[in-house]
Amino acid sequence: MHILVCGGTGCQSSDSAKIQSNLEKELALKRLQDDVQVIRTGCFGFCEKGPIVNVLPDNTFYVEVKPEDAKEIIDEHVIKGRRVERLLYVDPEKEKHVEDSKHMGFYKKQLRIALRNCGFIDPENIEEAIAHDAYQALGKVLAEYTPEETIEVVKKSQLRGRGGGGFPAGLKWEITRKSVSDKKYVVCNADEGDPGAFMDRSILEGDPHSVLEAMAICGYCIGSDEGLIYIRAEYPLAIKRLKIAIEQAESFGLLGENIMGTGFNFKIRLRYGAGAFVCGEETSLIHSMEGKRGEPTNKPPFPSVRGYLGKPTNVNNVETFANIPAIILKGAEWFASIGTENSKGTKVFALAGKINNVGLIEVPMGITLREIIYEIGGGIKGGKKFKAIQTGGPSGGCLTEKHLDTPIDYDNLLKAGSMMGSGGMIVMDEDDCMVSVAKFYMDFIVEESCGKCAPCRIGNKRLYEILDRITQGKGTIEDLAKLRNLSSVIKDTSLCGLGQTSPNPVLSTLTNFEEEYIEHVVDKKCRSGQCKNLSYYVIDEELCVGCGACLRNCPVHAITGEKRQAHHINTDLCIRCDACIAKCSFDAIRIQSEPKILAHK
Amino acid sequence: MNKIKTLADLKRMQENVKSKVSLRDKASRAEDLVQVKVAMATCGIASGAKEVMEFFVVELDKRGIEAVVTQTGCMGYCFAEPTVEITLKDKDPVVFGYVDTKKADEIIEKYIKDGEFVDGIIPRNYETIK
Ligand SMILES: Cc1cc2nc3c(=O)[nH]c(=O)nc-3n(C[C@H](O)[C@H](O)[C@H](O)COP(=O)(O)O)c2cc1C
Numbered sequence: 001m002h003i004l005v006c007g008g009t010g011c012q013s014s015d016s017a018k019i020q021s022n023l024e025k026e027l028a029l030k031r032l033q034d035d036v037q038v039i040r041t042g043c044f045g046f047c048e049k050g051p052i053v054n055v056l057p058d059n060t061f062y063v064e065v066k067p068e069d070a071k072e073i074i075d076e077h078v079i080k081g082r083r084v085e086r087l088l089y090v091d092p093e094k095e096k097h098v099e100d101s102k103h104m105g106f107y108k109k110q111l112r113i114a115l116r117n118c119g120f121i122d123p124e125n126i127e128e129a130i131a132h133d134a135y136q137a138l139g140k141v142l143a144e145y146t147p148e149e150t151i152e153v154v155k156k157s158q159l160r161g162r163g164g165g166g167f168p169a170g171l172k173w174e175i176t177r178k179s180v181s182d183k184k185y186v187v188c189n190a191d192e193g194d195p196g197a198f199m200d201r202s203i204l205e206g207d208p209h210s211v212l213e214a215m216a217i218c219g220y221c222i223g224s225d226e227g228l229i230y231i232r233a234e235y236p237l238a239i240k241r242l243k244i245a246i247e248q249a250e251s252f253g254l255l256g257e258n259i260m261g262t263g264f265n266f267k268i269r270l271r272y273g274a275g276a277f278v279c280g281e282e283t284s285l286i287h288s289m290e291g292k293r294g295e296p297t298n299k300p301p302f303p304s305v306r307g308y309l310g311k312p313t314n315v316n317n318v319e320t321f322a323n324i325p326a327i328i329l330k331g332a333e334w335f336a337s338i339g340t341e342n343s344k345g346t347k348v349f350a351l352a353g354k355i356n357n358v359g360l361i362e363v364p365m366g367i368t369l370r371e372i373i374y375e376i377g378g379g380i381k382g383g384k385k386f387k388a389i390q391t392g393g394p395s396g397g398c399l400t401e402k403h404l405d406t407p408i409d410y411d412n413l414l415k416a417g418s419m420m421g422s423g424g425m426i427v428m429d430e431d432d433c434m435v436s437v438a439k440f441y442m443d444f445i446v447e448e449s450c451g452k453c454a455p456c457r458i459g460n461k462r463l464y465e466i467l468d469r470i471t472q473g474k475g476t477i478e479d480l481a482k483l484r485n486l487s488s489v490i491k492d493t494s495l496c497g498l499g500q501t502s503p504n505p506v507l508s509t510l511t512n513f514e515e516e517y518i519e520h521v522v523d524k525k526c527r528s529g530q531c532k533n534l535s536y537y538v539i540d541e542e543l544c545v546g547c548g549a550c551l552r553n554c555p556v557h558a559i560t561g562e563k564r565q566a567h568h569i570n571t572d573l574c575i576r577c578d579a580c581i582a583k584c585s586f587d588a589i590r591i592q593s594e595p596k597i598l599a600h601k
Numbered sequence: 602m603n604k605i606k607t608l609a610d611l612k613r614m615q616e617n618v619k620s621k622v623s624l625r626d627k628a629s630r631a632e633d634l635v636q637v638k639v640a641m642a643t644c645g646i647a648s649g650a651k652e653v654m655e656f657f658v659v660e661l662d663k664r665g666i667e668a669v670v671t672q673t674g675c676m677g678y679c680f681a682e683p684t685v686e687i688t689l690k691d692k693d694p695v696v697f698g699y700v701d702t703k704k705a706d707e708i709i710e711k712y713i714k715d716g717e718f719v720d721g722i723i724p725r726n727y728e729t730i731k
Contacts, residue, residue: 002718004718004722004724007720007721037717037718039718039719039720039722040720040721041720041721041722041723041724042678042681042698042699042721042722042723042724043680043723044724044726045724045726054724101724109726109727110726110727110728111727111728111729111730112727112728112729112730113730115677115729116729116730117674118673118674118675118676118677119638119640119673119674119675119676119677119686120638120673120674120729121673121674122638122671122672122673123672123673123674124672125671127618127621128618128671130611130614130615130618131615131618131619131621133615135611136611136612136615139608139611139612140608142608143607143608198643198644201642201643202642202643202644202674202675205642205643205674205675206642206673206674206675207674235643237642237643237646238643251604252604252605253604253605253606254605254611260605260606260607260608260610260611261606261607326730330730356680357678357680358679358680359677359678359679359680360675360677360679361677361727362677362727376726
């Protein structure tokens, strides 16, 4: 028998270590220590109900366990074999206690379609992929479906592009099919430039064949015999595994000439990007592949009409492709039964930032942020308070507490002032300054703007300068109106999607956290203490022993005080260089939003 | 290598490789066969998965334990890399997080040899289509 005790950060801060030692003590008292083993595990991802204790082999799940419950668990469950009813999880929908963790809602929160083989198969061994259905969908469409019928399946599934815009994949295939040309291309967009996003990389590293197979299916549908994967050179492992996968698929006759004896030819090559964000935009991507500067051009013409080398080109994202084989094998109806009315299937998100379970998740459309953050993500790091979550990367916006229960899909995110984007999710807590967050994204955009059109090149730079001024404490209330005006001009007049969305982080932080902006410009205060010029360096008198180390090291002589008495920092002289903090052995110097000490440690 | 020339070929091949895969757990000598999967995506490798995989390969061999050690992609638990999934005969797979060579040693000595759990198990938190 085993008793698993959650050792995640959240549960640990609510005494799981004590629970473990109490369980062990009780077992020792009953001389059961050799028969029952107590184990500390990683996070169960259900911190809202922690601490969690799971008894095996019967898989009983106890929630909100307290150290004093240890005795009852041992006496009742282990010795008498009776479950401790009051500690079982209550399913809020059914108002009934759920013992078995497999029946618990949160274990079903994730559903893996695009990631179906990630973490299961050896990505460098095509046989393992074949054992898990790889190339069955390609075989099926080549043998049983016409291209039109295949497109119909993709259309019926209502799969929308996972690269950001959410354009219906089946429709795009149909348009590209209808473009008349002697040569067409299938392009897989694996540029993935959002800071903090790693969905596409993980798919390519974990299951490259799913993408290769889908590209061949797409080629069959649109009438193309050549696929290109545009991948950033910063993804060496994904590149290596793709190369191995292509080679193996060719030697098995699953790519190349006369695939599975059907007369269909399809070969796939890799093209490397230098890692510019704008090259994820499809027209820039195509120019970059052609050896030209990675700059966008106006649409129309869309790539499906005139793309790579002037030929019709179907561009789809890695994750969009990874869904295709599953749709073909399991059917459009199955896929369309998952998700919300206008957003079907699942979405892969890369969870990052101030969250316990940083990682890769795949969830059905329509899940709420609360479920993602508190049940899958295991809650906020260090038990801090949730503040905002950035979705859609530098083109998206932040969502706040009031959006926690909004079902996530393409339309709801747009309505909330953000967007799906490619799937990066960065979680922020109370220690994050929202003006600085906006500034961070503008800094990124200024770096990444290609400079072709003036609104994006100059406008974003000005936005950045205003934000910088505000974080320096030199902003005025008029700056807020300027930010809004300039943002809307940039959005309306930029040439490509980069500039048309780049002011979103500014606008959404302005909308959701206006009071924080006002504090910066009017009260000259940064509540998180992140903006150095708006914060105060203060010595905690209770901790300071008056050793004089800070005083001797302050380069501007801003610190005064008698030996062996608490010292003081003169805020007007302080240049916030951190020299005093580095020298203090008593952890007595604090950076905070108020000039007087807020709380003693 | 014989090329796959028809869909039927592919299906036959799938049956072949499937039975090859399941042979791993069903073969008569499989009492001793342990499956070790090391998550080797960028996140895993960056936290030392290569050394851990190497350690399993070398040490399992040295200690006379017959095992299949393979690499796989990202299991999604990037916060706990390197992660390793161990499947003992007739048992559900178990994932361990934060596996360095020291932990790997403990896993071999306790879990693989005696079926005794050690700290650091990560509960699986998703369903996958089949
Ligand atoms: C600035 C910018 C960056 C983009 N970056 C990416 C990217 O990294 N990956 C991607 O798949 N799509 C990206 N896109 C979207 C592509 O232009 C295109 O819509 C997408 O690849 C189409 O595939 P989908 O329909 O399968 O999503 C970006 C768009 C813009 C405007």
